[in-house]
Amino acid sequence: ILNVEQSPQSLHVQEGDSTNFTCSFPSSNFYALHWYRWETAKSPEALFVMTLNGDEKKKGRISATLNTKEGYSYLYIKGSQPEDSATYLCAHSIYNQGGKLIFGQGTELSVKP
């Protein structure tokens, strides 16, 4: 994998559904994996930054896992709420290239009440 790939591109769920997204990234020269949430008309907001293989992080109903050996990360949202509607971006930084982030295209989540 040469680029960061996210799937699905978009997702429409009902309030209360749990959902998950996938981010695939090049595993060579990996430094860190970032997840951001970008709501319409707002700034992207960091959710998680993960560096170690096997890392799991949680913030409220949202959690993420990281597998650096195979180059993927999952983001889970438990019991989706309408306020979770946003585009979820993942990005990775590369060893020895500063903090430059390479982003995926994002997953657009829409949660209907």
Next chain:
Amino acid sequence: GAGVSQSPSNKVTEKGKDVELRCDPISGHTALYWYRQSLGQGLEFLIYFQGNSAPDKSGLPSDRFSAERTGGSVSTLTIQRTQQEDSAVYLCASSLSREGYNEQFFGPGTRLTVL
């Protein structure tokens, strides 16, 4: 404290004109990044600064694009002789240092439209 601010929030310009976009990072953040999102595309890295130096300008799409940072604080991104393909949302972010494990704090962006 204040977050990252950008100005203007919207800019409409005619093809061929020069534009300047400004970014004011969080105080004390030594690293500053410029990204852009064109229609239908993901966020694309343009350039980053550590202090006033730009170690990586590899994402600037052409020599019409330039950026500077002064006093380790405010940065301006200048686009000369704008083209329609320059239309995009330009985002600035800052972080404590340039290490790749640092969270980046984003500004609200400048939406540039080139007619």
